[in-house]
Amino acid sequence: MANLQRAQEAAREARVGWRIGDGGDVDPDWIGRLVKYQVPFRPGETPPMTEEPSDLPNGDVLLYPAVSFAEVQQRYDEASWAITRLNVASPALFGLARDGSSEATGAFAADPDAGRARDRAAGPLRRVLADISATRASLGDDLDPLDLTPLHRQLYGRAVWAGGFRHRVAETAARGRTIARIPCCYADRNAGRPASRPCFKSDCCFPERCVLRRHATSRAGSAR
Numbered sequence: 001m002a003n004l005q006r007a008q009e010a011a012r013e014a015r016v017g018w019r020i021g022d023g024g025d026v027d028p029d030w031i032g033r034l035v036k037y038q039v040p041f042r043p044g045e046t047p048p049m050t051e052e053p054s055d056l057p058n059g060d061v062l063l064y065p066a067v068s069f070a071e072v073q074q075r076y077d078e079a080s081w082a083i084t085r086l087n088v089a090s091p092a093l094f095g096l097a098r099d100g101s102s103e104a105t106g107a108f109a110a111d112p113d114a115g116r117a118r119d120r121a122a123g124p125l126r127r128v129l130a131d132i133s134a135t136r137a138s139l140g141d142d143l144d145p146l147d148l149t150p151l152h153r154q155l156y157g158r159a160v161w162a163g164g165f166r167h168r169v170a171e172t173a174a175r176g177r178t179i180a181r182i183p184c185c186y187a188d189r190n191a192g193r194p195a196s197r198p199c200f201k202s203d204c205c206f207p208e209r210c211v212l213r214r215h216a217t218s219r220a221g222s223a224r
Contacts, residue, residue, distance in 0.1 A: 001086050001093060002109060004079045005102035011076045015040055016069035017047025026059050035059030041072050044153055081157070095124025147177045 015038040023030025025037075036056040039047040047069055087094045096105045108120040139145065152174055155161045161170065 002102045002106040004083050015064040015066050018049045095128050099124050146174045
């Protein structure tokens with residue numbers, strides 16, 4: 001599983017498209033000037049542009065070879081299904097799989113001490129149970145089922161939902177919806193105490209302590 005996670009980590013570093021932005025993001029002298037930025041792969045998120053806008057200068061300091069989004073997504077999904085099969089065979093691995101860290105999974109696999117290895121697996125599992133409880137409490141209130149996009153993708157992987165009328169209806173109903181991780185301790189991270197209110201920051205400083213919260217795409221930009 002660590003090898004599969006490592007492959008997915010590498011996939012998230014791949015550049016699969018471009019976006020157009022303000023050059024002032026990288027150079028104050030370029031404020032107001034349109035430039036092109038390479039877009040890294042994000043599972044399930046098609047890049048804004050798959051054809052490079054040749055008439056615009058590069059805004060990135062470092063450039064990477066561009067690869068096909070569809071190919072990277074396919075291989076990423078194949079790795080996800082392989083990880084799922086491992087979880088079915090060994091449910092104790094689910095927490096490590098959910099955390100998605102090849103380093104943590106590799107440390108678990110290489111640990112010769114059975115007690116320590118058990119603790120490495122138990123910690124992520126406890127976080128999973130805590131997140132399940134928080135998500136259940138939020139369903140119908142802070143959390144809308146239409147925003148559970150990772151579950152939608154799993155559903156679409158089943159033959160009966162992979163295409164046709166059901167798939168189109170579900171895809172249309174969930175269009176423009178998303179979920180984000182909100183750090184439970186971001187506002188007071190030095191003390192490690194829970195924040196009094198969520199900060200709606202998508203790039204969580206403490207991903208291992210996050211809980212799932214809901215907000216639609218239209219709210220995400222303004223909330224940040």
